[in-house]
Amino acid sequence: MQVALKIWRYDGETGERRLQDYELDAPEWATLLDVLDLIKDQVDGSLAYRKSCRMMICGSCGMRMDGAAVLACKMRMAEVVDAGRVPVISPMGNLPVVKDLVVDMEPFWAKMRAMQPWLRPGYNEADEEREFLVSQEQMNVIHKEALCINCGCCVSECNSMESDPDFLGPAALAKGMRFVGDARDAATVERLEAYNSEHGIWDCTRCYFCQERCPKGVDPRDAIAKLGAESIRHGVDRDMGAKHAKWFVQSAKTTGWLREEELIPKTQGWVSTVKQVQFAMSLMRKGKARPLPIPHVAEGVEEARALYDLVKEQGRDGALGIVQGEHALARIEFTEEGGARRAAPEIEPGVEPPPAEG
Amino acid sequence: MDQNGFPEKVAYYTGCLATLSAKELDSSTRSLAVRLGLELETLEAVTCCGAGDIHEAEPDYYLHLNARILAYAEATGAETLMTICNVCTLNLRQANWQLKIDDQLRARVSRNLEAVGVPAYSGGVEVRHLLWLVAEGEGHERLKAAAHRGLRGLRVAPFYGCQILRPSKLMGFEDPDRPWSLEAIIQACGGEAVDYPAKIKCCGFPIIAAREETALGELIQPIEQAIEAGADAMVTPCPLCHLSLDAWQQKLEAATGREFRLPILHLAQLIGVAAGIEESELRFKRHVVSVDPVLDKLAT
Ligand code: SF4
Ligand code: SF4
Ligand code: FES
Numbered sequence: 250m251q252v253a254l255k256i257w258r259y260d261g262e263t264g265e266r267r268l269q270d271y272e273l274d275a276p277e278w279a280t281l282l283d284v285l286d287l288i289k290d291q292v293d294g295s296l297a298y299r300k301s302c303r304m305m306i307c308g309s310c311g312m313r314m315d316g317a318a319v320l321a322c323k324m325r326m327a328e329v330v331d332a333g334r335v336p337v338i339s340p341m342g343n344l345p346v347v348k349d350l351v352v353d354m355e356p357f358w359a360k361m362r363a364m365q366p367w368l369r370p371g372y373n374e375a376d377e378e379r380e381f382l383v384s385q386e387q388m389n390v391i392h393k394e395a396l397c398i399n400c401g402c403c404v405s406e407c408n409s410m411e412s413d414p415d416f417l418g419p420a421a422l423a424k425g426m427r428f429v430g431d432a433r434d435a436a437t438v439e440r441l442e443a444y445n446s447e448h449g450i451w452d453c454t455r456c457y458f459c460q461e462r463c464p465k466g467v468d469p470r471d472a473i474a475k476l477g478a479e480s481i482r483h484g485v486d487r488d489m490g491a492k493h494a495k496w497f498v499q500s501a502k503t504t505g506w507l508r509e510e511e512l513i514p515k516t517q518g519w520v521s522t523v524k525q526v527q528f529a530m531s532l533m534r535k536g537k538a539r540p541l542p543i544p545h546v547a548e549g550v551e552e553a554r555a556l557y558d559l560v561k562e563q564g565r566d567g568a569l570g571i572v573q574g575e576h577a578l579a580r581i582e583f584t585e586e587g588g589a590r591r592a593a594p595e596i597e598p599g600v601e602p603p604p605a606e607g
Numbered sequence: 608m609d610q611n612g613f614p615e616k617v618a619y620y621t622g623c624l625a626t627l628s629a630k631e632l633d634s635s636t637r638s639l640a641v642r643l644g645l646e647l648e649t650l651e652a653v654t655c656c657g658a659g660d661i662h663e664a665e666p667d668y669y670l671h672l673n674a675r676i677l678a679y680a681e682a683t684g685a686e687t688l689m690t691i692c693n694v695c696t697l698n699l700r701q702a703n704w705q706l707k708i709d710d711q712l713r714a715r716v717s718r719n720l721e722a723v724g725v726p727a728y729s730g731g732v733e734v735r736h737l738l739w740l741v742a743e744g745e746g747h748e749r750l751k752a753a754a755h756r757g758l759r760g761l762r763v764a765p766f767y768g769c770q771i772l773r774p775s776k777l778m779g780f781e782d783p784d785r786p787w788s789l790e791a792i793i794q795a796c797g798g799e800a801v802d803y804p805a806k807i808k809c810c811g812f813p814i815i816a817a818r819e820e821t822a823l824g825e826l827i828q829p830i831e832q833a834i835e836a837g838a839d840a841m842v843t844p845c846p847l848c849h850l851s852l853d854a855w856q857q858k859l860e861a862a863t864g865r866e867f868r869l870p871i872l873h874l875a876q877l878i879g880v881a882a883g884i885e886e887s888e889l890r891f892k893r894h895v896v897s898v899d900p901v902l903d904k905l906a907t
Pocket of ligand 3: 305457
């Protein structure tokens with residue numbers, strides 16, 4: 250097939266940037282990475298990009314196609330060609346560009362290191378002379394987070410990181426959840442305190458770009474929601490973001506609807522709210538706020554309250570409440586890729602799998 | 608009714624904002640439904656969807672609250688639960704998807720619902736945003752017929768926001784990187800759609816109370832780009848985006864020392880103007896940024 254594309258070239262030494270056109274013949278099965286290899290071999294040896302495994306494992310080849318981060322070795326070109334598109338290839342976003350499609354991953358690794366991505370167990374197997382078994386259900390909590398290959402595709406379009414470059418971001422926070430959710434780790438509260446920092450979990454604006462881009466199904470935004478739920482479960486809730494989230498629960502329990510007018514004071518505290526009196530007045534003039542909020546109570550709110558008590562009794566607190574949907578996800582993915590695994594015991598929700606055969 | 612067909616009757620979920628700070632969205636939607644021949648059965652005995660916050664604070668409670676909304680929607684006999692907010696759409700679709708796909712989970716949640724006097728949920732409802740109902744098919748034809756007054760080539764910037772596009776595995780209506788529905792509606796109403804890159808990005812609303820500076824850094828992008836592209840107004844399918852774009856625009860002006868004054872319309876208001884719905888229903892007086900320049904332009 251005939252492939253046409255445009256590549257943003259960048260020379261780190263001179264700062265020169267230009268969009269270069271390429272057109273070449275490539276096999277039907279070619280990925281974006283195969284096409285780049287052909288260009289480098291046959292057309293232009295000076296083109297710079299990263300690669301290693303060529304099979305979606307090493308995480309080296311993240312780059313943007315028409316503004317969306319992809320793994321070059323996963324992206325089949327046939328569908329792009331069939332759609333008549335001439336894609337623009339550029340380096341990932343939110344990371345400094347070194348040359349052409351190569352970005353400096355150091356800020357990415359620095360945030361990763363800040364998560365202390367190693368196990369800090371509260372026991373010593375040798376001392377206690379016994380094994381510590383972790384059940385499948387306990388591992389399911391971090392199944393998706395453990396799939397990360399550190400490619401940076403999620404970071405590339407993170408809207409919060411674009412606005413606050415110090416935001417820890419989706420990859421690092423997903424790694425954080427991988428350890429917070431690990432039954433063997435004993436540093437949970439200490440970790441949650443650290444991840445609740447100014448540039449931590451409550452800095453996420455829920456744009457879901459990370460979830461859309463991740464080529465491995467890590468779902469980093471869900472991992473951040475799990476960290477939020479774990480923080481609140483462990484009483485790590487000083488951050489304004491945690492207070493904001495808790496106010497929605499309080500509203501639903503008491504009136505059913507959001508008590509919107511009290512949201513800012515409940516999040517920021519009365520002192521800083523009073524400082525915003527001019528802004529509040531402008532909203533009041535438009536009927537968007539009232540001087541004395543009168544909560545509007547939903548019909549049947551006692552059912553919502555009773556549900557809250559019932560759910561709390563059942564104790565699926567924290568991240569466990571989110572894991573439920575992932576059993577469903579596991580089933581879909583296994584079904585699509587091989588129907589035979591549909592009834593595989595390890596993906597039955599809440600059931601301990603039998604020991605492996607052989 | 609087929610998957611993308613036009614339902615004659617829907618269960619209507621207003622969500623919090625349309626009954627609070629965005630009352631103009633509720634009245635516009637109701638007037639528009641009459642023009643489209645769409646019967647709305649308003650869900651009264653329901654709560655907030657949790658707006659992503661309850662999902663983050665108490666995920667199991669989030670699931671049950673949304674299951675309760677879905678159960679009451681199912682009890683109306685309608686197959687479609689219509690939303691008018693991105694965030695409600697994501698929260699309800701996410702819960703619905705989990706409940707439909709996982710029988711054991713649905714059984715547990717239904718048992719809990721019944722224990723507090725709510726009907727069980729069998730998974731028979733599809734959650735769809737008003738945007739999707741009028742973007743194609745029969746709904747789009749009815750929209751064209753209703754929008755008889757037109758928009759006289761008004762230059763309108765479509766702003767999608769996040770949670771109507773992503774995650775696409777839960778939304779599935781259009782390509783999240785190349786959406787077309789708002790553009791199709793703007794054109795059908797006689798306006799001209801203005802293109803700009805930030806139309807699929809975040810307005811900053813979810814963190815506007817807790818991280819104002821970061822949020823304003825997001826909010827400025829669509830506003831700035833739309834003005835640069837020559838927009839007379841912006842339209843959004845989400846009342847939270849609307850609040851951010853309209854009410855917080857003054858903070859953006861204060862922070863940057865610049866003047867934007869970009870009028871922001873709810874989706875139902877934009878169609879409503881083209882359909883000749885009275886000002887008393889569209890209630891532009893409730894906006895912080897004046898919509899008068901748009902109305903003047905259409906009057907001349
Ligand atoms: S959802 Fe949060 S972490 Fe993910 S890309 Fe958006 S702001 Fe970043
Ligand atoms: S979470 Fe996904 S996108 Fe982000 S670094 Fe890991 S594998 Fe890549
Ligand atoms: S080359 Fe290893 S992931 Fe693409």
